[in-house]
Amino acid sequence: MSAENTTPNDHANPAVDGSELIRFDKVTKRFGDNVVLDNLCFDVASGKHVTLIGPSGSGKTTILRLLMTLVKPDEGTIKVAGDYLTHEEKGGRLVPAGERHVREVRKSIGMVFQQFNLFPNMKVLRNITEAPVHVLGMGKDEAEERARELLELVGLTDQMDKHPSQLSGGQQQRVAIARALAMRPQVLLLDEVTSALDPELVAGVLDVLRDIAHTTDITMLCVTHEMGFARDISDDVLMFDEGRVIESGAPEKIFSEPEHDRTREFLSAVL
Amino acid sequence: MTDLTTGLWGLLFQGVWVTVQLTVLGAALGAFVAFVVGVARTNRLWIVRFLSGLYMEIFRGTSALVLMFWVFFVLPVAFGWQLVPMWAAVLSLGLTYGAYGSEIVRGALASVPPAQREAGIALNLTPWQRLRKIVLPQAWPGMIPPANNLLIELLKGTALVSVLGVGDIAFGASLVRNALGDSAPVYTIILVMYFVIAFVLTRGMRALERQAKANLGQAPERSGLFGKGRRSATSAAASIGGK
Helix, strand or coil: CEEECCCCCCCCCCCCCCCEEEEEEEEEEEECCEEEEEEEEEEEECCCEEEEECCCCCCHHHHHHHHCCCCCCCEEEEEECCEECCEEEECCEEEECCHHHHHHHHCCEEEECCCCCCCCCCCHHHHHHHHHHHCCCCCHHHHHHHHHHHHHHCCCHHHCCCCHHHCCHHHHHHHHHHHHHCCCCCEEEEECCCCCCCHHHHHHHHHHHHHHHHHCCCEEEEECCCHHHHHHHCCEEEEEECCEEEEEECHHHHHHCCCCHHHHHHHHHHC | CCCCCHHHHHHHHHHHHHHHHHHHHHHHHHHHHHHHHHHHCCCCCHHHHHHHHHHHHHHHHCCHHHHHHHHHHHHHHHHCCCCCHHHHHHHHHHHHHHHHHHHHHHHHHHCCCHHHHHHHHHCCCCHHHHHHHHHHHHHHHHHHHHHHHHHHHHHHHHHHHHHHCCCCHHHHHHHHHHHHCCCHHHHHHHHHHHHHHHHHHHHHHHHHHHHHHHHCCCCCCCCCCCCCCCCCHHHHHHHHHCC
């Protein structure tokens, strides 16, 4: 894992060794005149857990939304497992990808949202089985069997016949985690997954995520304000400011002896 | 009232049957048109949005009565085929009320939070699967109350067909009035007939709404005459804690 911006820093982009699962290459994203991501380059190696930190508006969530194809980059390319995510090669040229290509590459990515976004028209079990059955073509029995296993993992087997609206926020978020895992993603994107929860419900969700981080080889990209959690699970931490990575490294280093003033300011404000 | 013979009552009840048929068939065609046009208006291709918007503007902006005349009298001249009055009426009503209904569908689709669509993308569902399995089921309960209004408008709109000589309630009533030479009794009777049909339709739509809300895990609000819906926990809590 390494990060690089237009301004050179200590973490030079390593030679392509094929181990990186995600590669951002000179990605720029603007919303109107506001440059959210500025010529961003970074890689994430397979199986790594990377946490993105930084002040709000620094572009962390936009990175996850770009990877989930919820927004499109204005410039640059994103690769997942060696394939272009938002582009495809036609006649030796890169053109914006069609829906079919995007769906093919996107199937290795799953996402958990800040507001859970469970489907209120489906009960808990069907929230989890719907996509495996209709997207992966899994048999209904197999999908339900697997959904039960996942509900056990997140500790909610007794809630599977309820509507999402009957669950607490913490329970809903654990169902959302199970729903994302049911698609067997290689990459799991976690977008401030505890920010909408009451304080006493945060620990339960973080415990589930710690468990997943320590027992699976799923690559995780995580935007969070829970610094203790970030320290526990991360292999690398990227500090963002104004659309750029200003500092990156192991969590011990970033949290204990940050090099950058901006990082120090940010950490003293949130810790 | 006592002057109405069994035969005259028969005319009115035949009329009721024709009005019910017109309402049901017109609503079926109208609902189909409303869904197709309403969904098309959210399509990502501008040409699909343009054509569906054009349809909606034209059929909403013209009168169902004139359209009925047009279908019945102009189509045969222009294309050489003649619809029976009943089908000309159903077609005109369905196309017109479908245009109104498309706005209900479009509005309800737009009311589903964009985050639901994003969750569908994150699970790699196709655009069609997102619409059918996520967005439409959530938009559906919100369509029912305005669709109920429209359905009752349609019921009353069926009275237009009497000008084509279709024997609906209004047509039956004019025959009865001519026979009796008195307007008051027969128009009072059909006033009640329309009301009863409308009331039955409303009860049906309320049942549909309760069912639709239950599918989303929501308790229906208590409302209307003889409503059976329980007050939801949230509204009960609000009325205790509120003010």
